[in-house]
Amino acid sequence: LKSENRLGSYGLRALVAGVLLTISQPLIYLFIRASEKSSQEILALLSRQKTLEVLGLTLLLLVIVVCVNVFLGTAIAAGLHYVKIPYPRLLLVSTVLPLAIPSYVFTYTWKAIFPALEGIWAAAFILSLSTMPYMILAVSISFQRIDSGIIEVARTLGLSKISVFNRVILPQVRRSISAGALLSGLYVLSDFGAVSLLNVETLTVSIQNLFKSSYDRGAASVIGILLFFAAAIFVLFESILKGRDFESRGAEGFQEQIRRIKNSALSALTILVIALYGFLAVVIPFYVLISRYLQNPGIVAFSDLFSAAISTVSVAGLGAFIAFILSLPLALLATQGPSAFAAISGKVILISHALPGVVVGLALVSFGSRLGPLYQSAFLLAFAYAVLFLAKSVASTTAALTSVSPHLKEVAATLGKSKSGIAMQVVFPIALPNLALGVLLVFLTAMKELPATLMLRPTGMDTLATEIWSYAAISRFNEAAPYALLLVIIAAIPTFILTIPRTAKNEIEQKVRYL
Amino acid sequence: LKKSWIAAGVAFAALILGGVSWVVSGPDNSGGQVKELTIYSGRSEEFIAPFFANWEQESGIKLNVRYGDSAELAAQILEEGSNSPADLFLSQDAGSLGAVSIAGLFTKLPTGTGAQIEDIYIAGDRSWIGVTGRARVFAYNPQAVTLLPQSVSDLTKPAYKARVGIAPSNASFQAFVTALITEKGATFAENWLKAMKDNGAQIYLKNSAIVEAIDKGEIDLGLVNHYYTWEVSQALGRDIKVENGFFAPGDIGNLVNVSGVGIMATSEKQQAALDLINYLTSEVAQAKFVKDTHEYSLIPGSKAPASLPELKSIGSPKVDLASLEKVQATQDLLTKVGLL
Numbered sequence: 001l002k003s004e005n006r007l008g009s010y011g012l013r014a015l016v017a018g019v020l021l022t023i024s025q026p027l028i029y030l031f032i033r034a035s036e037k038s039s040q041e042i043l044a045l046l047s048r049q050k051t052l053e054v055l056g057l058t059l060l061l062l063v064i065v066v067c068v069n070v071f072l073g074t075a076i077a078a079g080l081h082y083v084k085i086p087y088p089r090l091l092l093v094s095t096v097l098p099l100a101i102p103s104y105v106f107t108y109t110w111k112a113i114f115p116a117l118e119g120i121w122a123a124a125f126i127l128s129l130s131t132m133p134y135m136i137l138a139v140s141i142s143f144q145r146i147d148s149g150i151i152e153v154a155r156t157l158g159l160s161k162i163s164v165f166n167r168v169i170l171p172q173v174r175r176s177i178s179a180g181a182l183l184s185g186l187y188v189l190s191d192f193g194a195v196s197l198l199n200v201e202t203l204t205v206s207i208q209n210l211f212k213s214s215y216d217r218g219a220a221s222v223i224g225i226l227l228f229f230a231a232a233i234f235v236l237f238e239s240i241l242k243g244r245d246f247e248s249r250g251a252e253g254f255q256e257q258i259r260r261i262k263n264s265a266l267s268a269l270t271i272l273v274i275a276l277y278g279f280l281a282v283v284i285p286f287y288v289l290i291s292r293y294l295q296n297p298g299i300v301a302f303s304d305l306f307s308a309a310i311s312t313v314s315v316a317g318l319g320a321f322i323a324f325i326l327s328l329p330l331a332l333l334a335t336q337g338p339s340a341f342a343a344i345s346g347k348v349i350l351i352s353h354a355l356p357g358v359v360v361g362l363a364l365v366s367f368g369s370r371l372g373p374l375y376q377s378a379f380l381l382a383f384a385y386a387v388l389f390l391a392k393s394v395a396s397t398t399a400a401l402t403s404v405s406p407h408l409k410e411v412a413a414t415l416g417k418s419k420s421g422i423a424m425q426v427v428f429p430i431a432l433p434n435l436a437l438g439v440l441l442v443f444l445t446a447m448k449e450l451p452a453t454l455m456l457r458p459t460g461m462d463t464l465a466t467e468i469w470s471y472a473a474i475s476r477f478n479e480a481a482p483y484a485l486l487l488v489i490i491a492a493i494p495t496f497i498l499t500i501p502r503t504a505k506n507e508i509e510q511k512v513r514y515l
Numbered sequence: 516l517k518k519s520w521i522a523a524g525v526a527f528a529a530l531i532l533g534g535v536s537w538v539v540s541g542p543d544n545s546g547g548q549v550k551e552l553t554i555y556s557g558r559s560e561e562f563i564a565p566f567f568a569n570w571e572q573e574s575g576i577k578l579n580v581r582y583g584d585s586a587e588l589a590a591q592i593l594e595e596g597s598n599s600p601a602d603l604f605l606s607q608d609a610g611s612l613g614a615v616s617i618a619g620l621f622t623k624l625p626t627g628t629g630a631q632i633e634d635i636y637i638a639g640d641r642s643w644i645g646v647t648g649r650a651r652v653f654a655y656n657p658q659a660v661t662l663l664p665q666s667v668s669d670l671t672k673p674a675y676k677a678r679v680g681i682a683p684s685n686a687s688f689q690a691f692v693t694a695l696i697t698e699k700g701a702t703f704a705e706n707w708l709k710a711m712k713d714n715g716a717q718i719y720l721k722n723s724a725i726v727e728a729i730d731k732g733e734i735d736l737g738l739v740n741h742y743y744t745w746e747v748s749q750a751l752g753r754d755i756k757v758e759n760g761f762f763a764p765g766d767i768g769n770l771v772n773v774s775g776v777g778i779m780a781t782s783e784k785q786q787a788a789l790d791l792i793n794y795l796t797s798e799v800a801q802a803k804f805v806k807d808t809h810e811y812s813l814i815p816g817s818k819a820p821a822s823l824p825e826l827k828s829i830g831s832p833k834v835d836l837a838s839l840e841k842v843q844a845t846q847d848l849l850t851k852v853g854l855l
Contacts, residue, residue: 050850144712155556197720199720201685201855209684209846211586211587211590212584212586212587212590216843217590217593217594289820343835358587358841362590362591362594365591365594366594367595369595369598371597375600376581377596378601447724454583454584454587455583455587457592459553459579459581459600460579460580460581461582466582470559470560470561471561473559473584474559474561474562474723474746474749474750475721475723475746475747476561476750477750477760478750497570497688
């Protein structure tokens with residue numbers, strides 16, 4: 001039995017290595033292109049003042065956005081969870097809804113009201129608004145998982161509410177805060193839409209400019225590799241900061257209705273902050289899009305909207321499905337306990353998440369154009385989405401599978417279940433809702449993707465994102481508005497599903513059924 | 516519960532596969548007769564699609580059009596190399612055509628192609644041919660500007676302090692600076708850019724933003740392509756307080772750039788592709804460009820777009836358009852001066 005397990009484990013590792021190789025294509029492409037340059041040229045490019053300035057600006061933006069997220073995002077999530085407020089569900093939805101708005105649409109709508117908006121502070125503002133939901137969502141989910149029994153114990157031991165939060169709750173959600181910071185930081189590194197519209201030259205904009213202006217793919221690739229290393233350092237830094245794993249008691253802990261703090265001043269403050277965030281990040285974009293649309297309703301044919309929506313949903317859906325399949329071996333590996341191989345695999349995937357769409361697009365153009373009919377097919381575009389957003393899928397898939405308590409697996413083992421039996425009958429059923437969330441997250445992000453879509457879509461196929469782009473390119477914002485509105489509304493559906501609470505009660509029921 | 520999840524997954528997959536196959540109808544190239552042609556178009560769908568539709572009707576050949584940004588499509592073609600599915604590349608500017616041409620990916624066009632087009636708007640090696648003319652102008656508010664500049668050098672004088680808008684990150688401005696470097700040398704170009712910056716030139720992202728800013732009264736003049744006053748007025752659905760002005764004949768500020776087209780060397784449908792080029796450069800299509808997109812026809816002696824002088828009378832500088840591909844030096848200069 002033991003040798004069989006070992007064999008299975010080697011097979012799994014081979015699968016994981018295959019997935020890593022597949023998604024490393026953009027990186028391989030960057031190294032091939034960069035190697036066309038001589039080492040002097042590379043050194044000159046890396047050490048010129050412009051490159052250093054761009055790198056500095058990118059890192060500054062990253063730090064600002066991550067800090068805002070860590071403090072404000074955690075505070076909002078805590079308010080949503082522990083302060084007595086009316087309609088907590090509705091407020092949660094309104095703080096997560098900005099996920100449905102692509103960063104370029106976000107920026108367009110803000111610039112429609114404040115045309116002078118530009119520069120690093122504007123970019124920090126817009127990117128903080130659009131990445132906050134990642135933090136709120138990550139932290140909220142882990143608040144839901146905290147064993148309220150511990151909180152009760154701490155309270156009976158005489159700790160004040162604030163000490164309970166600082167000493168009992170925060171340490172348990174530290175990993176989630178860290179994960180939220182990671183997601184928003186990688187988002188900042190790879191974002192092109194917001195920064196380019198706000199005239200801020202980050203590494204991504206530099207790469208795009210070099211590709212566009214000089215057709216110098218070697219130079220662009222050198223900067224691409226620089227971006228890769230910046231992301232690598234950020235990911236390693238995060239894994240050091242988040243510290244030791246807090247042992248997950250997860251769902252087996254005792255969860256009763258959370259006792260919310262009843263304090264009118266605190267409630268008012270919480271509502272005010274959330275309302276302000278909702279106003280800036282949801283009301284303003286929607287207001288601009290709707291008013292633009294109403295200025296000239298019916299300007300866009302319904303059939304065009306419909307076919308663009310169908311294309312968007314089906315290709316993004318296929319991409320999410322492929323990402324899910326690719327994430328399974330990695331998640332399974334993670335359930336077999338910590339190992340160096342699993343840790344490194346996870347890091348590689350996270351780091352490649354920072355590569356911008358234009359790099360992944362061009363890499364797949366380079367490899368894909370040799371594939372005959374597969375090139376510029378919906379499948380290759382979907383595959384590009386999977387490569388771009390695999391990290392999102394892996395993160396939630398792994399979280400889903402590792403959230404299953406080891407004790408539970410031990411119990412199953414003593415009941416005579418085999419390793420694969422445990423995986424199929426215990427781990428998967430419990431993790432399934434979270435696995436679905438990973439698919440949703442990729443689906444949601446893929447619908448908003450633009451640069452790779454432009455390069456890889458089947459010739460003649462329009463998605464909502466490409467239609468927005470084509471009208472915005474000639475300043476026809478009224479025509480772009482219905483497409484943007486439809487995209488945001490469709491993306492709001494998976495966003496809404498993301499906020500549905502998954503209660504421990506559900507999970508316990510499932511466990512009982514499958515044991 | 517497990518079964519219901521699997522069922523949901525299967526339904527989801529079926530829905531997606533169905534959607535994908537509904538979206539993608541496979542290309543059909545059976546038989547010797549050319550039925551389809553693939554064109555990468557850097558010109559926006561809104562303005563060029565009617566021309567394509569006309570040709571499809573005339574020729575009976577279906578066009579698969581891939582829309583994108585000219586420079587990005589050029590980069591994509593360079594990456595695809597000999598595997599490119601494109602038969603033609605239609606670009607907004609000469610620079611992107613130049614990049615593809617230097618890589619040797621265009622075929623040499625036979626001498627009869629686009630015979631009416633003036634020679635200076637065709638690449639020296641006949642790798643591409645101009646389709647429409649796009650003049651650089653100064654857009655201005657006639658009520659605010661009484662003393663019109665005669666040369667781009669005038670714009671650095673105190674009379675225009677903080678009144679001029681430019682778009683240094685935009686491809687059309689960079690093409691102009693490239694021409695400036697080619698014609699007058701890098702030192703001259705650097706001094707001019709510095710002087711513009713010191714004279715308080717306002718920075719915008721796009722030509723259209725400059726025209727809008729003049730209309731709003733934020734600035735009084737701006738360096739743009741000629742058709743943006745028309746385009747912005749169309750987009751806003753009203754008249755605007757902006758007119759086009761030309762510098763003295765021969766000034767580099769009157770550069771005429773072109774949108775143009777070339778045929779990929781790898782295309783197996785050369786004849787059909789040539790036919791499309793002949794249509795785009797025909798009298799009928801050229802007149803339609805003038806009327807519908809407010810660009811210049813490149814046929815000598817043809818009518819100018821409404822309220823604009825004839826192409827000949829602009830006195831555009833003699834610049835080799837193929838040289839506009841060298842944008843890297845321009846970007847480095849703009850960066851050095853601090854405008855990028």
